[in-house]
Amino acid sequence: MRTKTYRLLLPALLALSLFVAACDTGGTTETTTVVSDETTTTVETTTTTTTQPGEESTGPIVTAGVGVSDEVVAQLTTQIAELVKGTEQVRGLPFLAQPIVSILSPEELEARVRADLAEEIDPDSLAVDSRLLKLMGLLQPGDDLETMLIDLYGEQVAGFYDGETREMVIGGEASELTPYTRSVVVHELIHALTDQHFLFYNDYEAMWEEERYEEASAFQALIEGDATYFQFIYMQELPLAEQLALATEALQLLEDSSAADSVPDWLINDISFPYESGQVFVESLVSSGGIAAVDQAYTDRPITTEVVMHPSRYAAGEGVLPIPPLEIELDGYEVHETSSYGEWGFRVLLDGSAAPGVSAQAANGWGGDEYQVLYDNDDVVFALAYKGDTEEDAFELADALITYAGETLAMGDGLGDDGGITFRPDDGRYAHLDRIGDGFIFVLSTDAGAGSAAADQMRIP
16 A cells, blocks of 8 residues: 555655765765645745845745744855755756745744644545554554654654745754755755756646556655755765764764654655665666756656666666556445555565565566555455566565465465465455466455455456
């Protein structure tokens, strides 16, 4: 299952972890924030711009919350104007219009994020998501997904780009931006810059609204990978003393953070995907065709997480194998969502149960899939049709899912016959997998009757 709720904002903790890990190993340095569709919280603001009468300038329009003084705004505006020029240089594109920057105090930023996220979350939809995630073993029975998300994002967000208002929002109340905050500003300015040139935001939003989650995840990896890669280039060009100061600040923020302690690893990994894998993807584009190749990718977009994870497949133009639409009807059930799970989705599902490398190998041969989630007042059904690139690919993933159902979900030994393998544990749950050649169907349900009825309506692609 892939939902928009999990990808609204990037917790600063994740960005800091990536940066500190890079400093420790001498590898790529990353600190990142996220594209978001946050609605604007009404606050009193002051506005300052570096543009003088008669001048043509792309200097920033800076607004500030009530927790930030006019004097601080004036000083920060000068610093942000310098970062605007630096962003244009490192990304190789000019701003077409003045970027809008909102500076909020840390308390105002946290309050805005919490309020926006609470408004974004549909409790009824989230309840179905929670039931499914618990069925899949990704959440424990007592986990409260809504509280988990609001606490995680409320504490950890360092900043975000609001594509609806074309506004970047950062936290800060001192007159001097810290090295870490400057890197956040550059990341967000890159989002504002690329959105001006490539108008990605509306298309990105449409993908989520139309439940094109796999496509949205791949596109987000390009968007975030772009900002992360060039943010790293910016940091590489800083004087060594500033790089050390940035690392020190990151370490301190990590030590002071506790919000991610109760969050499952899979959720952290899923949120990290567009930044980690996206940065590698963009790096491969730059290596093969320079910055122009990154610009071109906004037209020739990656449409699957598979090609993001395997850039050579993007270069080869690998597409998606067709899957017949799922049209499952169950008495008393409604369809919650219909989408594609994708290679990354299977990695997330299996990583917690398979040995290192096994989940990657099992998911690697993804060719295409479609799934549906159906629910009633008490139960939930997950039904998926899958096609691998080869018969061996389908066999490997099918075998991993059988192990996952029997062992990770503790459904016991399945009963095999000519119609596949079925699990019917005493607690009423149900799982079924049937494979022919390079395709299979897979069903999970909290109710055996509904699960069996769903499986009967499916055909192997």
